[in-house]
Amino acid sequence: MHAISKIIARHAGRDSVEVGEIVNVTPDYVMLNDRGAARASDLLGKMGGEKVHSPDQVVVVFDHHYPPIRQQDSVSQKKTREWIKQQGIAKFHAGEGIGHVLFPEKGYAFPGALIFGTDSHTVTNSALGCVATGLGHSDIASYLALGYNWLKVPEVIRFDLHGSFRPGVYAKDIALRIAQLYGEDAAPYLGVEFAGPLVATMPMAERLVLCNMVIDFGAKTGYIQPDETTARFMAERAPGRQWTAETTDSARDYGRIVDLNVSQIEPLVAVPHDLSTIRGASELGDVRIDEAIFGTCTGGRIDDFRVAAAIMRGKKLAPHTRMMINPGSRETYLKAMHEGLIDIMVEAGATIGVPGCGPCSGCHQGMLAPAENAITNASRNFKGRFGSPEAFAYVASSATVAASAIAGHIVSPAEAELRQGL
Amino acid sequence: MHFQGKAWVFGRNVNTDLIFPKMWFRPTYEPGEMASHLMVGIDEDFPNKVARGDLIVGGQNFGCGSSREEAAAAMKEAGIAAVVAPSFGRLFTRNAINVGLPIITSPRIDEEIQQGDQVEIDLSAGRLRNLRSGYETRLPPMAPESLKLIADGGIANYTRRVLEQRRAAKG
Numbered sequence: 001m002h003a004i005s006k007i008i009a010r011h012a013g014r015d016s017v018e019v020g021e022i023v024n025v026t027p028d029y030v031m032l033n034d035r036g037a038a039r040a041s042d043l044l045g046k047m048g049g050e051k052v053h054s055p056d057q058v059v060v061v062f063d064h065h066y067p068p069i070r071q072q073d074s075v076s077q078k079k080t081r082e083w084i085k086q087q088g089i090a091k092f093h094a095g096e097g098i099g100h101v102l103f104p105e106k107g108y109a110f111p112g113a114l115i116f117g118t119d120s121h122t123v124t125n126s127a128l129g130c131v132a133t134g135l136g137h138s139d140i141a142s143y144l145a146l147g148y149n150w151l152k153v154p155e156v157i158r159f160d161l162h163g164s165f166r167p168g169v170y171a172k173d174i175a176l177r178i179a180q181l182y183g184e185d186a187a188p189y190l191g192v193e194f195a196g197p198l199v200a201t202m203p204m205a206e207r208l209v210l211c212n213m214v215i216d217f218g219a220k221t222g223y224i225q226p227d228e229t230t231a232r233f234m235a236e237r238a239p240g241r242q243w244t245a246e247t248t249d250s251a252r253d254y255g256r257i258v259d260l261n262v263s264q265i266e267p268l269v270a271v272p273h274d275l276s277t278i279r280g281a282s283e284l285g286d287v288r289i290d291e292a293i294f295g296t297c298t299g300g301r302i303d304d305f306r307v308a309a310a311i312m313r314g315k316k317l318a319p320h321t322r323m324m325i326n327p328g329s330r331e332t333y334l335k336a337m338h339e340g341l342i343d344i345m346v347e348a349g350a351t352i353g354v355p356g357c358g359p360c361s362g363c364h365q366g367m368l369a370p371a372e373n374a375i376t377n378a379s380r381n382f383k384g385r386f387g388s389p390e391a392f393a394y395v396a397s398s399a400t401v402a403a404s405a406i407a408g409h410i411v412s413p414a415e416a417e418l419r420q421g422l
Numbered sequence: 423m424h425f426q427g428k429a430w431v432f433g434r435n436v437n438t439d440l441i442f443p444k445m446w447f448r449p450t451y452e453p454g455e456m457a458s459h460l461m462v463g464i465d466e467d468f469p470n471k472v473a474r475g476d477l478i479v480g481g482q483n484f485g486c487g488s489s490r491e492e493a494a495a496a497m498k499e500a501g502i503a504a505v506v507a508p509s510f511g512r513l514f515t516r517n518a519i520n521v522g523l524p525i526i527t528s529p530r531i532d533e534e535i536q537q538g539d540q541v542e543i544d545l546s547a548g549r550l551r552n553l554r555s556g557y558e559t560r561l562p563p564m565a566p567e568s569l570k571l572i573a574d575g576g577i578a579n580y581t582r583r584v585l586e587q588r589r590a591a592k593g
Contacts, residue, residue, distance in 0.1 A: 022567040038449035039491070047581040076449035120489040120513055136491035136517040142581040150567065184435050185483035189512050218486060220512050274435050361444055361488070382439040382487060384463060389443075 002156045002253040003246035004191045004223055007131045010246075011114040017153045019255075024148045027057065028113040031099045032140060034062040036118025038076040039137035040144060041083045049145030052087040058144070059108055060084055062094035063356045064363045097329025097355040100124040100297035104208065105329055107238025111226040111245045116140065116149065120215045121297045121379070126222035127207035129230055129245055131191075133221045154220045155255035157187050160196035163263030168414030170307070171206035172299070172377065172397035175213035176268040178260070180278035186217035190255065193223040193248075198262060204233045205303035212298045216275050216379050267412040269375070270395040273383040281400050284410035290372040292323040292405035293386060294350070296360045299377030299398045300328025302335045308402035309341035311413060312348045318408025323350035324366035326358030348406070359386045368393075375410060377401045423524060423545035423573070425503035426553075427475040431537045432464065436480055437487035438514060440464050442496050456492050457500035474501030477541050481507060481532040485514025494518040494525075498576075504543055506531050506550070519568045522576030526550070526561055534559070545569075 001009070005017050012023040032040055037060050044052070052058060060080065065073040077094075084092055093102055100121050103109040109125035115132040116122065118140050125132035135149065143149040161174065178186055192214040199207065207229075211222030224230075226245035234241060251257065267281040294300075294308065305327070317323055325345060327333035333355050336342045342352060351366075359366035360378040367387030368374055374386055374393045377400075381393040396404070399413035440463030448455070461468040478497060484507035485493060494517035497505060504524035508531055518525035524545060531550070535541060540553040548561040564572075574580050 020565075022565050035447065035449075042450045043578065047578050048585050049581065072449060079449075118489065120487065134489040134513055136489060136494070136513065136520055138491060138495075138520045138577050139516065142520075142577045145581050146584055152565070183483075184486055185509055188483065188509050189515070216487070218483060218512060274437070276435065361439075363444075380439075380487065382437050384439060384443055389463065 002191070002248045003129070003225065004131055004156055004221065005153055006246040007112055007114055008151060008153050019153050019155050022150055022152045025114060025151045026148045027116045029108045029115050030058050030140065030143060031103065031115070031117035031119070031122060032058060032060045033099050033119055034064050034066060034073070034077060034080065036137060036140060037080045037083070040118060040140040041080065043138055043141035044144050047141055047145055049141070052089065052144045053147035055088040058089045059091040060089055060093070061099035061102060063098045064361065066095050066356055067354065069364070095330070095354060095356070097327070097332065098297045098300060098357055100212065101300055101328035101332070104128060104204070105237060105331055107241050110234060110238060110241050110243040111230055112243050116143065121212055123215045123219065123222050124208055124212040124297055126214070127204065127211040127224050128233070129224055129226035131221045134215065152189070154189055154191040156191035156193055156223070156253065157256045157258065158193040158195055158254050159258050159260050161194060161198040161260050161262055162196045163198065163261040165262060166266060166414065168267045168399055168412055169262070169265055170397040170399060171202065171209040173265050173268045174260070174262055175210055176270055176275070176278050176395070177265050178217060179270065179275040180268070182217065184217065184274060184276045187214065188218040190219050191221050191223055192217065192219040195225060199224060200227065203303065204229060205301045208301070209298060213379055267397060267400050267414060269400065269410060270381050272381055272392040272394065275381065275395065281396060281410055281412035282415055284394070287394065287410040288373055289318070289321050289375050289404050289409055291366065291368060291374045292321065292401050293359050293366060293374050293376035293378060294323060294398070294401055295326035295328060295358045296376070296378040297328065298379040299401070300326060300332060302332045304377060304398035305332065305336040305341045306339070307398045309344040311399060311402040312406060313344050315348055315406045317349040317405050321405055321408045323405045324353060324359055325350050326353040326364070327355045330355045361385060375401050375404045424543070425475065425477070426540065426542040427477045427503045428473070429477045429479045429535050429537065429539045429541050430472060431479045431532065431535060432481065432484065434481035435483045435486055436464070438485055438490045438493040438511070439487055441485065441493040442490055447492070454499065456496035460496040460500050469500070472500055472502070475503050478502055478505040479507065479532060479535045480505065482509050484510050486511035489513045491517045491521070494523050495521045498523045508532060519571050520577040522572050522574070524572055528559055528561055
């Protein structure tokens with residue numbers, strides 16, 4: 001069995017499961033964001049459920065519409081606050097950041113865990129060697145009522161990453177390269193494992209970026225075999241947490257194994273309006289940037305701030321370019337302040353917003369006007385994702401976004417450094 | 423389960439942001455509200471054109487992206503009899519099953535069905551037929567658990583029933 005199958009089997013109370021089998025599972029934690037909590041509590045009532053079955057397993061995070069800018073959200077958040085109190089749900093985070101950034105940070109995600117969330121990017125957590133996947137609102141409402149949910153055991157595809165990064169290239173560029181090579185449906189319904197010598201050297205932040213993007217290849221969950229890096233991360237984040245690293249029995253437990261040498265990958269950009277059209281950042285110099293959107297569950301961690309601030313230090317945004325930054329979490333915000341990174345970015349002319357999803361999925365300040373171009377370190381460039389459906393969004397790494405915000409047009413961070421003599 | 427209806431054909435990689443744009447998100451929905459925004463990211467007039475019993479035919483990776491259940495729920499509410507594509511986004515698949523919307527995978531179906539074709543599907547027999555062209559294909563069997571959820575009318579009915587059983591067991 002693959003480790004993913006073993007994790008699912010354990011949460012189904014079984015010794016083993018087969019790929020393709022549908023089983024009922026009890027997750028360790030279930031994340032409800034503000035929208036998810038409002039919808040799922042409403043649907044729970046409509047399903048005849050009065051009490052939440054396992055309130056200690058439920059984590060409510062206000063990240064999409066917090067603080068609310070529309071009265072309908074204020075009203076719904078007030079209702080949710082009353083609902084969680086009445087249901088005895090104690091794990092509640094409002095304004096502390098994005099669920100998928102908070103889960104690893106606060107130790108809700110751990111090796112061997114099974115995690116559900118009312119959001120497609122729940123897969124991010126799987127970088128810790130757990131199974132993490134998004135569910136719909138009725139799904140979650142049913143879980144709240146019954147304490148379990150159905151899950152199909154996925155086949156697993158493994159990407160073996162090796163080689164070394166060229167200057168200005170990050171995990172995000174690898175994810176975009178996979179989208180370029182294999183399409184937005186590279187891994188439909190599949191588990192995606194990242195392995196190989198390069199992954200072994202990757203810090204947790206870069207692993208989280210890889211696993212965050214697997215949903216955008218169609219996957220059910222990511223997976224990275226827990227190692228020293230994982231153990232150190234857990235010791236720092238959740239020292240008291242008991243966890244089990246499952247292991248995969250044999251190479252026969254994979255549907256497919258793909259070898260990917262990253263040495264030839266250059267800084268990449270997904271051009272509008274989907275992730276399957278990928279170009280080199282250096283080829284897109286004629287794309288004017290009106291707004292750089294920085295943050296989200298893909299690129300809102302402290303590592304992203306360090307990379308961006310190093311590029312932006314002592315520089316100003318291009319006169320026609322604005323930059324909207326939303327830290328992925330309150331902790332990231334504080335760290336970035338203490339390290340002087342926020343100073344660098346604000347002095348460059350950036351606007352800092354609340355920790356949360358920001359303009360991604362059009363929830364907060366920084367909406368685009370028709371015909372405007374944005375570059376973002378988020379994961380999606382879908383039409384209308386950041387405001388006007390007539391706007392254009394380009395997806396790239398944190399480095400490419402920061403370098404392009406300074407240049408005022410898309411630029412490779414490798415070239416930007418050369419030109420500035422760094 | 424057997425349906426016949428008019429096909430509305432869409433392309434590859436149609437994401438759920440297009441099927442149900444986030445500007446129409448609400449904490450709760452009035453009856454008919456979700457259906458009134460179905461597919462408006464692609465065709466603003468679609469909710470007025472589509473009729474109960476029609477079918478949606480998508481290209482590869484139909485319903486990819488965001489987990490928004492509204493994409494599938496709006497189709498169910500609009501009376502879409504079934505959605506057919508060569509492949510689907512995972513969350514869309516799951517949401518369709520959970521709201522009781524028949525979701526059918528059929529290779530190259532987007533090449534075999536044109537806008538407005540009358541299509542006949544017999545889910546129990548596992549057969550799909552294009553009444554205009556005569557194209558006929560066998561459908562891969564759905565997991566019995568999924569078929570049962572759809573036949574039940576979705577996960578809400580299933581949950582309601584299990585809760586009732588639990589209450590009855592408690593006496």
